[in-house]
Structure formats: structure tokens, C-alpha cells
Amino acid sequence: MKDRYDVIIAGTGTAGLYAALNLDPMLSVLLISKNDLTLSNSALAQGGVAAVINKESDTYKSHIADTLIAGGYKNDLSALEVLVTEGPSDVLRLEELGVNFDMDKEGNLQMTLEGGHSKRRIVHHKDSTGAAIVDGLLLKVKERPNIDIYDHTIMYSLEKDNGGDGFYAGLLRGGEYYRPFAGYVILATGGIGRVYQYTTNSAIATGDGITLAHMLGAPIKNLSYIQFHPTAFAGEKGRERFLISEAVRGEGAYLLNAAGERFVQNYDPRGELAPRDVVSKIILKEAARQGSEEFYLDITYKDSEFLKQRFPMIYERCLEEGVDITKDRIPIYPCQHYLMGGIDVDTKGRTSISGLYAAGECSHTGVHGKNRLASNSLLEALVFSRRAAVDITLNISTNGRPKPSDIPPAPQRTQGQPLPEGIRTKIRAIMQESYFVNPDIEKASKGLREIEKILNDLLSKSYAVNEHFVEARSLATVASIILREVVSNAAS
Numbered sequence: 001m002k003d004r005y006d007v008i009i010a011g012t013g014t015a016g017l018y019a020a021l022n023l024d025p026m027l028s029v030l031l032i033s034k035n036d037l038t039l040s041n042s043a044l045a046q047g048g049v050a051a052v053i054n055k056e057s058d059t060y061k062s063h064i065a066d067t068l069i070a071g072g073y074k075n076d077l078s079a080l081e082v083l084v085t086e087g088p089s090d091v092l093r094l095e096e097l098g099v100n101f102d103m104d105k106e107g108n109l110q111m112t113l114e115g116g117h118s119k120r121r122i123v124h125h126k127d128s129t130g131a132a133i134v135d136g137l138l139l140k141v142k143e144r145p146n147i148d149i150y151d152h153t154i155m156y157s158l159e160k161d162n163g164g165d166g167f168y169a170g171l172l173r174g175g176e177y178y179r180p181f182a183g184y185v186i187l188a189t190g191g192i193g194r195v196y197q198y199t200t201n202s203a204i205a206t207g208d209g210i211t212l213a214h215m216l217g218a219p220i221k222n223l224s225y226i227q228f229h230p231t232a233f234a235g236e237k238g239r240e241r242f243l244i245s246e247a248v249r250g251e252g253a254y255l256l257n258a259a260g261e262r263f264v265q266n267y268d269p270r271g272e273l274a275p276r277d278v279v280s281k282i283i284l285k286e287a288a289r290q291g292s293e294e295f296y297l298d299i300t301y302k303d304s305e306f307l308k309q310r311f312p313m314i315y316e317r318c319l320e321e322g323v324d325i326t327k328d329r330i331p332i333y334p335c336q337h338y339l340m341g342g343i344d345v346d347t348k349g350r351t352s353i354s355g356l357y358a359a360g361e362c363s364h365t366g367v368h369g370k371n372r373l374a375s376n377s378l379l380e381a382l383v384f385s386r387r388a389a390v391d392i393t394l395n396i397s398t399n400g401r402p403k404p405s406d407i408p409p410a411p412q413r414t415q416g417q418p419l420p421e422g423i424r425t426k427i428r429a430i431m432q433e434s435y436f437v438n439p440d441i442e443k444a445s446k447g448l449r450e451i452e453k454i455l456n457d458l459l460s461k462s463y464a465v466n467e468h469f470v471e472a473r474s475l476a477t478v479a480s481i482i483l484r485e486v487v488s489n490a491a492s
């Protein structure tokens, strides 16, 4: 690893990879991932990317209106307009870069429907769109000689160069500590799902980027805007719950209660295709009414060959759990899925700290409002990571490359006592109790006090800086910000 780069990007999901490809190839770039390059929420995305590609059957106005309805009109309208009007060309660019989207018989991009969308506008690759995007982008990134790529490299600290413009990034790789300098940093570290006991998110989703930005003093916004997906597979015991994509309801699946009856219509006229937060809340109300958490998705009435073709991954994954979706109802229950809030950025991905950018799920652009419309997040990761990369390129071509100042970074302590067992488990239990679909204010207040104690302990004691410590510190930081927001929203 070199000790100086123009740009360091933390994250090899959609946002990090697409940012890297959109930077000027003359810039030296370090791209890191704390685990395997393809272990990310991006690689798990199933349904697709929402974009107004066919301007005859769809309009920007309609995509914006659907996003506003899902977001409870709490969206940032100017960022949303950027998302919707610029997004289609990024989706087409993915195609040019070799991402294989499904086509219809006429050779046009095939569009599917998902909850909250009034038009078929979701471009997809079967039911594994995210993996197709990540694989395609990764191939292109690896062809770029200006980009150094390191997997299993965790960013554990980020400091401003005291006498100058850039940053020193603390990186840990295979037991070795590095502190390269970079003029610009893009945090593309993904979501926070692992702060919950049950989530659809990948193991990397521990809020590290949000924590590093927060420690540097960048504002973090709306971290309590958390999306709980209504239909995660309910049969599994592990932390990571397998998602049954919204596209399954888009293709006509019914939601059934324990008695085998459809029930969503009793609460909302939009039925199964109401936005996610609405359906999750309805499931919890129905659970209280029926006195059980037993719920199902049923799409058995559709042609079995169509289902196997359209949802091959879901079909196979459910089969592994003993459920044949062409014949059996799929057991489901809501679980944590997505974060709408994050590091506050403008429409160029800039945080309040000069030279620090954020993109993708760790950022808050404001496009989603209180609740994300299905398939708008890959689109957000594409549009705003590109805009961040373009802004950095322009800054460097106008102002030149930032150089490290003469003042060396302060030494860091990395060695210390091992982290005690069970801290992360405790944080997750507190979060699951305090805020699952609906916040419980009493439990959130008590939980906040406990989390603050844990965080104080993590920051004040001399623990060894390793992956366990970094992730525990992130979970405690993120949990404390979420619960503080929940408690203060309830008080106001």
C-alpha cells in the first residue's frame, strides 16, 4: 500500500465502486473493503433499480410523486429531482459497463413493479440484481491501473491533516496498521443493520463510516429513519434474515395471516402493494389482533415455471429451508432492512468537512424522506457517488492535489486489552427491544442510558484496536445516536 493517494474510498459496494469508476483515471485511488470485495448489502440486492427509462409509459413526475408518498413528504425535493432525472442515464451506463439486465422479447429492458410504485419501472437481473451490478463494476474497476484495491482492510480512524487540507486514514490489514494520506475521502461504508438482532443486512453493515464521520464532527441526520421490511423469511435462526423481495408481491403474491386470510386490505386500500413501512406496521397490528406472529406470502397460484425463471435465487433459497414457493406458502415476518438517514451530504456528496464525501446507504441525501421507496437505494448510490467523484475531479483540476503538511499526524494507540465478550450482543438486544417497527419510548430511554455507558467504556478504556473493537464502537455510537433521536422526537 502506498502512503499517499489522491482519493481513498472506503467501501466496495455500488457506491464505492461506481465512485471509483467516475474519478478521473489520472488520480491515484485507494479502494478498500473490510471483508471480501463482494460482501455487501449491494451484493444482496434482489429486486432491482427504479428508473424512468421508458418516457412514453412513465414520467419523472410520477416517480417523484411515488417517492414523496412513500417518504411521508419528508424528502428533500431538490435532491429527489436530481435522483429521478439523472438516474436513468446511470442505469443505462451500467448496461454499457456490462451489467446484464433482463430484457423483454423486443430487446427492451424488462420492467417490474414493486410496492409503492404506480408504474412498472424496476430494471432487474432476475432476483439478484445487486450481485450482477457489483460483479460488473468490480470487473471494470480491476481494469483501472490508477486504482489500488485491498480487501480485508478496515478503516478504523480518520483524521484531518492538522496543518493542511487532506486526511490521514487509519487502516488495519492482516494485523498491520497503515496511515496513508489522501486529499479526499469518500465514505461508502453502507448501512447499520447489524445494530439489530435480526436484519436482512450483510455482516459488514455496522455503521463504521457514520461513526468515523461523527467522530470527525460531521453532522449525522435522521438516523432514526429506519426501514423494517415486511417480508423477511421467518424460518431462519441466524441473525441475517433472507429477504423475500418486494417484487414477489409486485408479481401478485398475497399476504396471509395465521388463518390463511388476506388482511392488509382491512387496514389500507392499497393492499399488499402499500409502501413497506405501512405493511410492516399493519403486520404488527394484525399480529396483536390474532395473538400470533405467524404470517405468510402466497404466490402458489402463479405458473411454477414463471416463478422459477423470475425468482431463481428466492426459489432455491426457500427450497433449502424446506419451502417450495411454487407449492407452499412462505413464512415471513418484518425485520430491519435499510437506513434512510446517515452522514448529511449535499447533492454533490459533500459533508460539512471540506474534502470528506459520503455516498450510498451511509449517507443522508434526503431523497428517501421517512421511508425509502423500493429500489430507490441502488439508484441513490449510483447518482450521488458519481456526483461526488465528478466534484472531486473538478476540485483537483481547479485547485491542484492537496499535499500533506509538514505537521505529522499525532501517534495513535493501537495495542491494549482485548474487548470483553458480549458487548455487541447486548447492544443488539437493547435496539431490538427499544425500536422495532414502532419505537417504545420507555425502553428507548432506558436503553439509551445503557448504550451511553457502553460507549463511554469503549472510548475511555484502552482496548486493542482490531475489527471487533471498531465494530463494537460503531454499533454503540450508531445505537446512541438513534435512541437519542427517538427519545428527543418523542419529547418534542
Ligand SMILES: Cc1cc2nc3c(=O)[nH]c(=O)nc-3n(C[C@H](O)[C@H](O)[C@H](O)COP(=O)(O)OP(=O)(O)OC[C@H]3O[C@@H](n4cnc5c(N)ncnc54)[C@H](O)[C@@H]3O)c2cc1C
Pocket: 010, 011, 012, 013, 014, 015, 016, 032, 033, 034, 035, 037, 039, 040, 041, 042, 043, 044, 045, 046, 047, 048, 049, 050, 129, 130, 153, 154, 155, 156, 188, 189, 190, 191, 200, 201, 202, 204, 205, 208, 209, 243, 337, 338, 359, 360, 361, 362, 374, 375, 376, 377, 378, 379, 381
Ligand atoms: C437483502 C437486501 C436486498 C436489497 N434489495 C434492494 C433492491 O432490490 N433495490 C435497491 O435499490 N436496494 C436494495 N437494497 C438496498 C441496497 O442494496 C443498499 O442500500 C445499497 O446496495 C448500499 O450500497 P452501498 O454501496 O452504500 O453499501 P454496501 O453495498 O453495503 O457496501 C458497503 C461497503 O463498505 C465496506 N466497509 C464498511 N465498513 C468499512 C470500514 N470500516 N472499512 C473499510 N470498508 C468498510 C464494506 O466492506 C462494503 O464493501 C437491498 C438491501 C438488502 C440488504
